[in-house]
Amino acid sequence: MHQQNQSLLDALNACIAACEHCASACLQEEDVKMMARCISLDRDCADICALTARLVTRGSEHAQHLLQECAEICKACGDECEKHGAHMQHCKECAEACRRCEQACRQGVAA
Structure with missing residues (x-):
């Protein structure tokens, strides 16, 4: 696999893991209601990163479009x-x- 794609996949997978961990940890916070937006964005971000990783891996013609959306959701979650x-x-x-x-996805779009 091309090195740039591997770096992108590594960033996507690290983001998935961080978002899943964050959402789970937020659910354990004393004031869960205060964390509702964070939890929601964590879940959305993990899901879009997972889908993006699958499309990048298989070389889908739709990967470029999804990379743009993934960068936007990563920015919002961050x-x-x-x-x-x-x-x-x-x-x-x-x-x-x-x-x-977010940076890796934007670089992937530019490539």
Whole structure:
């Protein structure tokens, strides 16, 4: 597999794992209602990253379009997680993974 695709897949898979972990950890927070948007975006981000990874892996003609959407959702999720990152390590780590994935997806679109 091409090195650029492998780097992109690594970023997508790391983002999936970080988002799933963050959503699960947010559900354990005392004020779950305050974390509702974060949890929702974590789930959306993990799902779009998983679908994008599958399309990139098989060389789908639709991968480019999905990379754009994935970058947008990663940005939204990263923005939300950054709001909580100062006092929640799982949100900080998720925001960082989302930023790396957003950048990788944007590079994938440009390639």
